Amino acid sequence: MTSRAVPAAVGQILTRDDLAGSVVDVARGLIGCTIRHGETAGVIVETEAYHESEPACHAYVGMTSRTRVLFGAPGAAYVYRSYGIHALFNAVCEPAGVGAAVLIRALEPIAALDAMRARRGVHSADQLCSGPGKLTRALAIELEHNGVDLAHGPVLIGAPPPGWDDVGLVSGTRIGITKAPELEWRFCATGSRSVSRPWPVALREAA
DNA sequence: CATGGGATTGACT
DNA sequence: GTCAATCCCATGC
Numbered sequence: 001m002t003s004r005a006v007p008a009a010v011g012q013i014l015t016r017d018d019l020a021g022s023v024v025d026v027a028r029g030l031i032g033c034t035i036r037h038g039e040t041a042g043v044i045v046e047t048e049a050y051h052e053s054e055p056a057c058h059a060y061v062g063m064t065s066r067t068r069v070l071f072g073a074p075g076a077a078y079v080y081r082s083y084g085i086h087a088l089f090n091a092v093c094e095p096a097g098v099g100a101a102v103l104i105r106a107l108e109p110i111a112a113l114d115a116m117r118a119r120r121g122v123h124s125a126d127q128l129c130s131g132p133g134k135l136t137r138a139l140a141i142e143l144e145h146n147g148v149d150l151a152h153g154p155v156l157i158g159a160p161p162p163g164w165d166d167v168g169l170v171s172g173t174r175i176g177i178t179k180a181p182e183l184e185w186r187f188c189a190t191g192s193r194s195v196s197r198p199w200p201v202a203l204r205e206a207a
Numbered sequence: 208c209a210t211g212g213g214a215t216t217g218a219c220t
Numbered sequence: 221g222t223c224a225a226t227c228c229c230a231t232g233c
Contacts, residue, residue, distance in 0.1 A: 082214060085227075131216070
């Protein structure tokens with residue numbers, strides 16, 4: 001085999017249609033997919049679904065300047081600042097007019113780990129992207145990426161690379177929210193040490 | 208225009 | 221386990 005360049009390892013870039021379906025299905029399906037920005041890239045190992053019908057979703061309040069992107073075409077990035085410090089990255093789902101998105105919560109780094117280490121100030125690969133605010137820092141995803149088309153970049157989502165297309169999944173309740181805490185709309189790859197804490201019950205039992 | 212909530216993290220006890 | 225840091229934006233006066 002010839003040496004594999006980074007883009008080839010990232011897999012086929014997803015289209016808008018790949019993200020237009022039910023947000024819970026897309027959240028499940030994005031586990032094992034890749035996200036790339038510049039030379040940095042990682043495999044998605046943790047997601048959460050948010051839908052306008054439930055109060056934890058920003059789109060619950062309806063269309064405002066903040067939530068406009070959530071109601072737009074699927075396949076856009078929704079990036080917002082959390083707790084005044086962190087940028088959190090979401091992929092907009094469902095048809096235009098429906099406010100829904102998948103929050104990307106954790107990655108396993110696969111490319112340009114040294115660039116991530118420089119941005120994060122930690123060395124362990126397991127900890128570079130093991131949280132929604134950590135991965136945006138590691139990949140240099142900022143608020144300016146709000147609304148960008150994920151099929152055209154500069155932030156791209158790709159299909160699962162070899163070995164990740166049939167990864168095991170566990171579901172659990174979402175993290176850090178106060179509204180609609182009962183929905184099991186969090187999905188994690190089994191066997192990944194990059195999943196953020198606390199781990200879902202099913203993952204703790206499997207460990 | 209002022210206020211307060213929030214899908215977090217890292218440092219500390 | 222607790223807590224502060226720190227900013228965007230929805231809401232209400």
